[in-house]
Amino acid sequence: xxxxRGGVAPKTWASRSWWTLSVACLIxxxxxxxxxxxxxxxxxxxALKPQLFTTVTQGTAGGLLNAIAGTFLLVAIGLALxxxxxxxxxxxxxxxxxxxAKRVIRFMIDVLAGVPSIVVGYFLYVALxxxxxxxxxxxxxxxxxxxFMLPYVVRAADVAFSNVPRALREGAVALGARPAMVxxxxxxxxxxxxxxxxxxxxxxxxxxETAPLIYTAGWSNYLPSLAPxxxxxxxxxxxxxxxxxxxxxxxxxxxxxxxxxxxIFVFVTNLLARSFVEYxxxxxx
Amino acid sequence: MASMDIRVGDTAxxxxxxxxxxxxxxxxxxxxxxxxxxxxxxxxxxxLFFLVAYAYxxxxxxxxxxxxxxxxxxxxxxxxGTISRAGFSAQPGASFGALVFIFGTVxxxxxxxxxxxxxxxxxxxxxxxxxxxxxxxxANALVELMAGVPSVVYGLWGMVVLVPWIGTKLAPWVTTHxxxxxxxxxxAGSGNGLAASVFILAxxxxxxxxxxxxxVILAQSNSLFEASMALGSTSWQAMTRAVLPSVRxxxxxxxxxAFGRALGETMAVLMVCGAAINxxxxxVFGPVNxxxxxxxxxxxxxxxxxxGMAQRSLAELACxxxxxxxxxxxxxxxxxxxxxxxxxxxx
Amino acid sequence: MRKTLALAFAxxxxxxxxxxxxxxxxTSLLETGSTLxxxxxxxxxxxxxxxxxxxxxxxxxxxxxxxxxQAISGVAQIGASDAYMADAQMKNSPMLNIPLxxxxxxxxxxxxxxxxxxxxxxxxxxxxxxxxxxKFWDDKQIAEMNKGVKLPHNQIVPIHRADGSGDTFIFSQxxxxxxxxxxxxxxxxxxxxxxxxxxxxxxxxxxxxVQTCQNTPNSIAYIGVSFxxxxxxxxxxxxxxxxxxxxxxxxxxSTIHAAASSLxxxxxxxxxISLIFAPxxxxxxxxxxxxxxxxxxxxxxxxxxxxxxxxxxALASNGGxxxxxxxxxxFLPLPEKIVKLSKAQIAKIK
Numbered sequence: 017x018x019x020x021r022g023g024v025a026p027k028t029w030a031s032r033s034w035w036t037l038s039v040a041c042l043i044x045x046x047x048x049x050x051x052x053x054x055x056x057x058x059x060x061x062x063a064l065k066p067q068l069f070t071t072v073t074q075g076t077a078g079g080l081l082n083a084i085a086g087t088f089l090l091v092a093i094g095l096a097l098x099x100x101x102x103x104x105x106x107x108x109x110x111x112x113x114x115x116x117a118k119r120v121i122r123f124m125i126d127v128l129a130g131v132p133s134i135v136v137g138y139f140l141y142v143a144l145x146x147x148x149x150x151x152x153x154x155x156x157x158x159x160x161x162x163x164f165m166l167p168y169v170v171r172a173a174d175v176a177f178s179n180v181p182r183a184l185r186e187g188a189v190a191l192g193a194r195p196a197m198v199x200x201x202x203x204x205x206x207x208x209x210x211x212x213x214x215x216x217x218x219x220x221x222x223x224x225e226t227a228p229l230i231y232t233a234g235w236s237n238y239l240p241s242l243a244p245x246x247x248x249x250x251x252x253x254x255x256x257x258x259x260x261x262x263x264x265x266x267x268x269x270x271x272x273x274x275x276x277x278x279x280i281f282v283f284v285t286n287l288l289a290r291s292f293v294e295y296x297x298x299x300x301x
Numbered sequence: 302m303a304s305m306d307i308r309v310g311d312t313a314x315x316x317x318x319x320x321x322x323x324x325x326x327x328x329x330x331x332x333x334x335x336x337x338x339x340x341x342x343x344x345x346x347x348x349l350f351f352l353v354a355y356a357y358x359x360x361x362x363x364x365x366x367x368x369x370x371x372x373x374x375x376x377x378x379x380x381x382g383t384i385s386r387a388g389f390s391a392q393p394g395a396s397f398g399a400l401v402f403i404f405g406t407v408x409x410x411x412x413x414x415x416x417x418x419x420x421x422x423x424x425x426x427x428x429x430x431x432x433x434x435x436x437x438x439x440a441n442a443l444v445e446l447m448a449g450v451p452s453v454v455y456g457l458w459g460m461v462v463l464v465p466w467i468g469t470k471l472a473p474w475v476t477t478h479x480x481x482x483x484x485x486x487x488x489a490g491s492g493n494g495l496a497a498s499v500f501i502l503a504x505x506x507x508x509x510x511x512x513x514x515x516x517v518i519l520a521q522s523n524s525l526f527e528a529s530m531a532l533g534s535t536s537w538q539a540m541t542r543a544v545l546p547s548v549r550x551x552x553x554x555x556x557x558x559a560f561g562r563a564l565g566e567t568m569a570v571l572m573v574c575g576a577a578i579n580x581x582x583x584x585v586f587g588p589v590n591x592x593x594x595x596x597x598x599x600x601x602x603x604x605x606x607x608x609g610m611a612q613r614s615l616a617e618l619a620c621x622x623x624x625x626x627x628x629x630x631x632x633x634x635x636x637x638x639x640x641x642x643x644x645x646x647x648x
Numbered sequence: 649m650r651k652t653l654a655l656a657f658a659x660x661x662x663x664x665x666x667x668x669x670x671x672x673x674x675t676s677l678l679e680t681g682s683t684l685x686x687x688x689x690x691x692x693x694x695x696x697x698x699x700x701x702x703x704x705x706x707x708x709x710x711x712x713x714x715x716x717x718q719a720i721s722g723v724a725q726i727g728a729s730d731a732y733m734a735d736a737q738m739k740n741s742p743m744l745n746i747p748l749x750x751x752x753x754x755x756x757x758x759x760x761x762x763x764x765x766x767x768x769x770x771x772x773x774x775x776x777x778x779x780x781x782x783k784f785w786d787d788k789q790i791a792e793m794n795k796g797v798k799l800p801h802n803q804i805v806p807i808h809r810a811d812g813s814g815d816t817f818i819f820s821q822x823x824x825x826x827x828x829x830x831x832x833x834x835x836x837x838x839x840x841x842x843x844x845x846x847x848x849x850x851x852x853x854x855x856x857x858v859q860t861c862q863n864t865p866n867s868i869a870y871i872g873v874s875f876x877x878x879x880x881x882x883x884x885x886x887x888x889x890x891x892x893x894x895x896x897x898x899x900x901x902s903t904i905h906a907a908a909s910s911l912x913x914x915x916x917x918x919x920x921i922s923l924i925f926a927p928x929x930x931x932x933x934x935x936x937x938x939x940x941x942x943x944x945x946x947x948x949x950x951x952x953x954x955x956x957x958x959x960x961x962a963l964a965s966n967g968g969x970x971x972x973x974x975x976x977x978x979f980l981p982l983p984e985k986i987v988k989l990s991k992a993q994i995a996k997i998k
Contacts, residue, residue, distance in 0.1 A: 028535045028537075030535065030537065031535035031536055031537035031538065032537075034537040034541075035427070035430075035431060035536070035537060037423065038423040038424070038426050038431065039427050039431055041419075041420050041423035041424050041427065042423065042424045042427040042428060042431075042440075044420075045420060045424050045507055045511075046424075046440055046443060046444075048504060049443055049444070049447045049507075049508065052447070052450070052454075052455065052458045052504070053443070053446070053447070053450075055458050055461075055462060056454060056457070056458070059461075074690075074693075074694045076687060076690050076691070078694075100337065101337045101340045102337075103337075104333060104334040104336070104337025104340075105334070105337045105338040105340065105341060107330075107334045108331070108334035108335050108338040109338060111334075112331045112334065112335065113338070117338075121338055123634065124341045124342055125341055126630060126634050127345060127627060127631070128341050128344060128345055129630075130558070130561045130565075130626050130627070130629070130630035130633075131345070131348065131565075131623060131626065132564070132565025132566075132567070132593055132622055132623070132626055133565065133567060133593075134565070134567045134593045134596050134597060134622075135348065135352070135565070135593075135619045135622055135623050136348065138352075138596055138600075138615065138619045139347075139348045139351055139352055139619070141600075142351070142352075142355055142612075142616065143347075143351050145723065146721060149722075151721075151722070151723040152678075152723060163344055166340075166341065166344075167341075170341070194326055194327070195326070195327045195330065196326045196327065196330050199330070220449045221449075223451070224449070224450070224451025224452070224453070224454075225451070226452065226453045226567075226568045227567035227568055227597060230597065234678075234680075234708065234723075235706070235708045236678075236706040237693075237705075237706050237707060238676070238704050238706060241676070247676065248678060248706060248708075253451055253453045253568075256451075256453045256454065256456075257453050257456070257568060257572070258709060260457055260460060260461070260855075261853045261854075261855040261856075262687060262855075263687065263854070263855065263875050263877060263878045264687070271457065272457075275453075275454045275457050278450075278451050279450060279454060282446065282449045282451070283446055285449070286442075286445060286446055286449055290445075372841055373841075374839075374840070374841035375837070375839055376837075377835045377836070377837055378734040378736060378737070378837055378838075379734045379836065379837065380835070381735075383736075392736070394835065394841070464859070464863075465859070465863060468860075468863035468864070469863055488805065488847055489864075490849060490864065491807075491849055491851065491859070491860035491864050491867075492860075492863055493849075493851065493852075493856070493860065571852070572852075575849065575850055575851070575852075576810030576811060576851070576852045576856075577810065578810055578839075578842065579842055579844060580842075580844055580848065580850075583846060588810070588849055588850050590810070590850075598810065598811040598812070598852060599811070599812060599839070600713075600714070601710065601711030601712070601713040601714045601811065601812040601838075602711075602713050602811070602812025602813075602837075602838050602839035603713065603812070604713040604714055604716065605712070605713040605716060605717070605731075605734070605812070605837075605838055607734065607736035607737040607739075607740055608736070
């Protein structure tokens with residue numbers, strides 16, 4: 017067993033068997049995770065046909081265009097809301113807030129991150145879909161996603177803004193830069209990779225949410241109408257959850273295809289997020 | 302730490318007299334971003350206020366029975382008349398006891414931790430110390446990818462692969478050979494149940510816990526590990542007696558966060574839990590139900606209740622879940638901040 | 649940098665506002681509710697769209713309760729439900745209960761070696777099984793009605809729906825109508841308080857019922873007839889049930905039809921009636937109307953008109969009642985007289 021770190025290891029029977037056990041655990045866990053990955057890919061890829069991307073869901077089968085478009089639209093609007101609110105929160109926390117307020121805001125963001133998705137979903141269902149009479153709608157769904165994505169974006173932006181070198185800011189201020197200018201022309205460019213990483217992580221979260229959308233966005237076989245209320249929206253996770261329970265093989269195909277697409281989207285956002293992290297670490301060296 | 306921050310507002314006032322004349326733009330910026338910062342308060346406050354207000358009739362109607370009764374029955378919607386308690390009425394025969402769901406929520410999450418914590422620690426240790434350099438990025442990438450996979454995809458795998466395997470292979474084998482051990486004997490069931498829920502939840506939280514544990518070990522351990530080795534410890538002793546205790550706080554916090562996640566997870570559990578109502582599992586393979594899952598699966602029935610009490614009782618369930626996860630999170634954050642301070646990281 | 653960001657925000661805002669103000673092309677209808685009706689709706693809508701491109705009909709399988717509630721709140725134009733609305737609900741919000749087709753439910757079981765045979769079962773025996781009074785397959789009461797069948801001495805696993813369901817509604821109604829002790833005990837509804845039986849298992853959705861029954865030897869389950877192909881594929885047996893005349897009948901097109909015809913003349917003009925435990929020697933005891941719950945006051949005139957058009961098509965013998973649709977889910981068309989009643993109700997939509 018090659019110890020990657022830590023030089024000469026005195027080898028005893030106990031130590032060696034513990035390490036063996038830990039490697040066994042690693043192999044078991046990695047193996048299981050890989051088998052889930054392989055399951056989705058092997059069932060989903062054969063079901064990924066070109067017409068999935070050009071036609072909408074019809075009856076028991078059809079395409080996924082409506083769900084793909086709906087997923088991206090929901091996430092995009094959710095992100096737009098989150099960018100405004102999340103970056104605002106981070107800027108205020110880092111730049112303007114007194115120390116006690118910083119602590120409180122960071123705590124509230126942590127609390128928000130821990131709220132179970134179904135609680136938010138049920139809240140929005142009762143408050144917006146029923147009481148406010150919005151019906152299943154784009155805006156209700158996007159709000160649900162925004163509530164979930166907010167903590168991830170605020171945390172990332174908070175860290176990113178806090179890490180902007182002080183000397184840079186002080187220099188700018190000394191040269192007579194206005195606070196807004198400091199924020200937009202120094203903080204933002206510096207913090208951008210960190211913020212983008214946060215936004216990508218949030219995108220990944222938003223793409224995969226189901227529970228808060230079932231009773232807010234509803235579901236639609238058609239392309240999203242762009243009307244903010246009174247018009248339900250389709251999304252990929254719904255297809256996975258509902259179509260696997262239909263008594264038709266072609267419906268199951270659709271569920272597997274949707275699951276594979278979700279996996280690919282998550283993979284891509286992950287990859288992008290990593291590349292930003294790498295860009296950031298390279299630059300700071 | 303915070304007192305050393307150079308805040309733009311302060312510096313502008315102190316350093317640049319010119320900035321004083323331009324406070325207009327700063328005020329607008331402060332107000333706008335301050336409003337944004339208020340949003341997180343507003344959201345949490347609104348959720349709590351609204352759910353509690355909406356659930357109020359149910360809280361009064363159900364009383365303490367909500368926590369002690371195991372019977373969840375929305376009553377007979379085709380019956381005549383209504384029953385009423387504390388001035389609020391429901392369908393005849395209605396009883397909203399959440400004990401089964403509270404039990405299921407806590408037990409699945411706790412058992413998940415029992416399975417996932419040692420596994421995650423082992424995997425993280427082995428990922429840091431034993432995996433060959435070339436394979437490590439692949440293993441890391443897989444762990445990170447799986448941490449981001451949507452829960453409904455885990456649920457799909459659970460429904461199609463895991464549940465049939467437990468129902469036809471694992472459960473019959475365990476109940477026949479180890480049936481003498483309490484909670485392992487009896488009916489093998491369908492595969493849907495406690496074991497499947499714990500299995501799938503563990504697989505969902507392990508990548509998250511491995512990633513965070515790995516990071517705290519990496520950030521902390523090298524010098525400690527080497528020092529301990531130099532003192533003649535075996536590598537395992539160096540790991541468990543020197544490195545692990547030093548990152549204990551970070552690990553405990555990540556465990557509590559994963560616990561919070563397991564408590565609130567909805568879709569994957571819903572798809573494999575067996576959706577028990579009015580019954581406790583007879584063994585580890587028996588059907589269970591969690592608060593999160595029951596809100597999704599029972600909302601449909603609740604909507605048929607003309608008195609609305611079933612929907613309000615679901616809101617009471619949502620409130621309870623919110624409070625449970627809130628407490629867990631507060632504790633987790635407290636431990637994490639304390640640990641960060643002790644372990645010398647920036648809070 | 650600031651300008652770019654400001655522009656980006658402005659663009660997003662504008663996109664949002666434009667999207668909000670944009671009028672829909674054509675009219676859109678939303679159908680939501682019963683998961684039993686969902687596959688049929690999907691077949692219907694796909695076909696209907698070919699001739700009627702200007703209307704968009706979205707279908708959702710959310711469950712009967714959601715269907716009724718969304719139709720009342722106006723979120724959906726059609727709420728699909730396996731059960732007619734209760735009086736208490738009708739009093740709060742008077743809705744039209746329009747039958748669209750006739751469905752049935754089979755009692756499936758998985759007894760190794762006996763699944764190819766059709767066991768005889770009755771309401772009181774099923775009530776006994778689901779309340780724990782009848783514990784073994786070779787119980788005297790089961791053996792009495794299955795002379796010549798070698799029943800195993802194995803413990804019965806009763807499987808019930810854990811989620812709210814129209815299937816639970818019609819099954820528990822059969823038990824209630826045929827067994828006084830059940831009607832005074834658990835009663836009927838879309839979710840009922842199941843008696844505590846140590847072997848009992850809950851399952852979610854009809855697919856969950858099929859899977860659980862298939863995986864659990866000696867189990868019994870009630871499953872919607874649209875899943876007949878699935879239960880056959882899973883090699884589950886299905887029972888002949890004792891009807892009001894005391895005869896054991898299998899769910900076939902003719903026995904379902906017989907049951908429906910026997911209650912056709914009794915169906916009131918608001919069409920809220922249970923078809924469970926119908927009289928008649930050949931009547932299969934667990935059948936029901938699948939309803940469209942519709943608000944007669946559709947504020948939006950264009951939606952109202954399209955809704956009437958679609959529902960009328962669904963009831964037409966050269967439209968939705970064609971065998972090619974109904975056979976796929978093993979539903980039966982409505983009798984002529986019921987179609988008339990339904991059409992009279994559709995005429996009330998404004």
